[in-house]
Amino acid sequence: MSRILIASDAWHPQINGVVRTLERLARHLPEFGATPLLLTPEGYRTVPCPTYPEIRLTLAAPGAIGRRLDEAAPDHVHIATEGPIGYAVRRWCRKRGRIFTTSYHTRFPEYLAARLPVPVDWTYAALRAFHNSGAGCMVATASLQAELAGRGFTHLMRWSRGVDAELFNPARRSEILDLPRPIFLYVGRVAVEKNIGAFLDLDLPGSKVVVGDGPALESLKRAHPEVSFLGSKVGNALADVYAASDCFVFPSRTDTFGVVMLEAMASGLPVAAFPVAGPRDVVGGTGAGVLDEDLRKAALTALDIPRDECRAVALRHSWQAATRQFLDNVLAAQKGCAGRAFV
Template sequence: MKRILIASDAWHPQINGVVRTLERLDRHLPELGWATIMLTPDGFLTFPCPTYPEIRLAVTTPGDIARRLDAINPDHVHIATEGPLGFAVRRWCIKRRRIFTTSYHTRFPEYLAARLPIPVGWTYALLRAFHNAGAGCMVATPSIEDELKARGFHNLMRWSRGVDADMFRPGRNRNALDLPRPIWLYVGRVSVEKNIGAFLDLDLPGSKVVVGDGPALEGLRRAHPDVTFLGAKIDDELADIYSASDCFVFPSRTDTFGVVMLEAMASGLPVAAYPVAGPQDVVGGTGAGVLDEDLRAAALKALEIPRETCRDVALRSSWQAATRQFLDNVTGIHGWGPAQPSASCGLPSGRDLSLIGTTDSR
């Protein structure tokens, strides 16, 4: 059985699309005959990320990472993030002349520019050098692929996302939210780059609900006392909240995908969003939402969309299919034959984690 090491500076206790995507990859790769080894900040000393104190970054050295990776000797390396672990693993791969892939999950240059006076061009130059050193950089949507090509990124590959349609479904608990209707819902990180204020400032009937945590939470609570802030929720509790709502409002202009939109649609919620990358790729042209620069008009019109339509669109995307797409990219680079589904894969996901100082990822 071949083994893939996935290096990520984003991991638990973070709740975001990157972590959720990697969790699913770790879960489903063994079904295709691969053992996964997660290299994350777990097991390392950590320090808070500037401007994101709840994100803990690993304290390590290239030599420490090299010893760990030499001991593991993975068949393939995938680097998911451009943080301390990502850079250290990239260094090891280049020095050992090992084939590796990367993935582009976050518009980090725009996020950084929203907090500090750093030109996005400078940050994109750093990211371009980081990703172009690999054999392939995986992106979630055609829009992001086009944007990165225009910025000089090479060897771009498509890797979409999925949704757990068994967990996120209509009719779970319509009474989970005892609020005046219609209920307008946002789920995600509560931070400046998510543009949540554009949603909360809208003049809409009924109730607005925000699910998530982040550095902008307290400020938004003070500015919008009429909004229900529920904090971070996961799994069944989150699925119940989706099911009890009437429309999902996604005000971000910077997301590269937006897994929460798939979760909302699987729960029967229409999506209202701006016509930008992310929503255009996930919702545009599907009939499961409305995209408009007038977000209020989009939200009101989205209420007319049948819940069944939203559910049907979401069912086109599964985590199993996304995992196979990821693995097809990897096997194509190496020239290996396609992996076959396996009922018993021998090594479970997360094996050999003691060698890299992490705990079992599931």
């Protein structure tokens, strides 16, 4: 049984698409004969990330990370994030000439530029050097693959996402949200890069609901007292809110995929979003949502889409298929780099 070490700076108590994806990957890898070994901030001292304290940065000496890797003796290493842990693991792999893959989950250059005066091209140059030193960089969508290829990223591989269709299910529909209908829902981090204001500023009938936490939460609460901010929710509590709503509004222009869109569709919710990468790949052309630069028009039009059609689209995406795709990429990287030293 192969042992695959997955290194990630993103982990609990964070609630985001990266953590959900890695949790599901670790859960399903044994079904395919692989043992997941997780290297995360657990067990290490962490400090809050500047401008985003909900994200913790690991303080661990490279030697300590190296000893953990030596003890784990993995057959393959996958680096999921470009943080302190990711860089330490990359350093270990390069020092020992070990084959490794990476994945590109987050538009970090755009997120950083939204907070600090750092040119996007500078950050992309650093990320390009990080990912191009591996045997393959996994990306979630065709749009992102084309974009990164245009920026000089190489050895790009597709790795899609899935959804827990048993948990996120329209059968859970209830009246737990005692609000005027229609109910328009947003789920995700409450941060500047998510462009949530584009949703909250819309003149829509019924009610708006926001599920999630983040650095912009308090300021948005003050600016929009008419909106129901429910805080972070997971598991059954989150699934119940999805099913009790009528339309999922996804205002982000920077997400690389958007697992929450799959969760919404599996719950029977049509999606309203801008026609940008992410929504185009997940929703575009499926009939499960409306993409339009006029987000209000998209949200109102989406209300007419039958809930069963939305769920049918989501059911095309399983975590088992995504895990198989991940493993195929690992095997392809190992085969393509056999005998090649990574230094």
